[in-house]
Amino acid sequence: MEYKFEVLILPVSDVDRSLAFYTERLGFNLDVDYGPSPDFRVVQLTPPGSACSVQIGVGLTDAEPGSVKGLYLVVPDLEAARAEPAGRGVDVGEIRHKAPLDTWQGGFEPGVDPKRRDYASFVEFTDPDGNAWTLQERGFRPS
Numbered sequence: 001m002e003y004k005f006e007v008l009i010l011p012v013s014d015v016d017r018s019l020a021f022y023t024e025r026l027g028f029n030l031d032v033d034y035g036p037s038p039d040f041r042v043v044q045l046t047p048p049g050s051a052c053s054v055q056i057g058v059g060l061t062d063a064e065p066g067s068v069k070g071l072y073l074v075v076p077d078l079e080a081a082r083a084e085p086a087g088r089g090v091d092v093g094e095i096r097h098k099a100p101l102d103t104w105q106g107g108f109e110p111g112v113d114p115k116r117r118d119y120a121s122f123v124e125f126t127d128p129d130g131n132a133w134t135l136q137e138r139g140f141r142p143s
Contacts (some may be wrong), residue, residue, distance in 0.1 A: 007052065008053075009055045011063040011067055012128075014128070015043060015057055018043075018051040018129070023045065026090065027085075029045065029048065030045055040057070043055065043057050050073075066130030070132065071131065072135075073136070074135075075135050075136075075137060078122075078135060078137035082122075082123045084118060092124075093112055096109065096112060099112070118138040119136060119137075120137070122137075
């Protein structure tokens with residue numbers, strides 16, 4: 001049996017503001033914007049290259065806006081991936097990497113992992129409500 005994770009609902013306070021953030025600032029694709037009544041609206045957005053989407057809207061969840069933490073987007077080049085939203089005005093944190101990686105106890109140092117090892121380098125940002133995202137490098141290949 002296959003189980004495919006396809007959608008995660010994000011609680012937001014202003015659907016249109018979040019829609020603009022995810023499409024204009026992060027470059028997510030708009031898949032659906034359906035609102036048949038003032039009490040229900042679903043907006044589905046998909047990060048480029050992802051098989052999993054996020055939904056924002058009205059009447060989808062009773063979770064507090066901004067309460068979702070620990071969302072990961074995996075990217076092959078963390079420096080390039082950070083530059084895109086930062087260039088569009090997103091307040092993206094500084095890149096950091098696990099150190100020392102071989103005996104990692106929760107410590108970090110600035111910059112990407114010097115050996116560009118998978119799952120070792122990260123950068124964080126939040127959406128307008130405070131839902132927290134992490135970009136994580138995996139599969140780096142120098143050009």
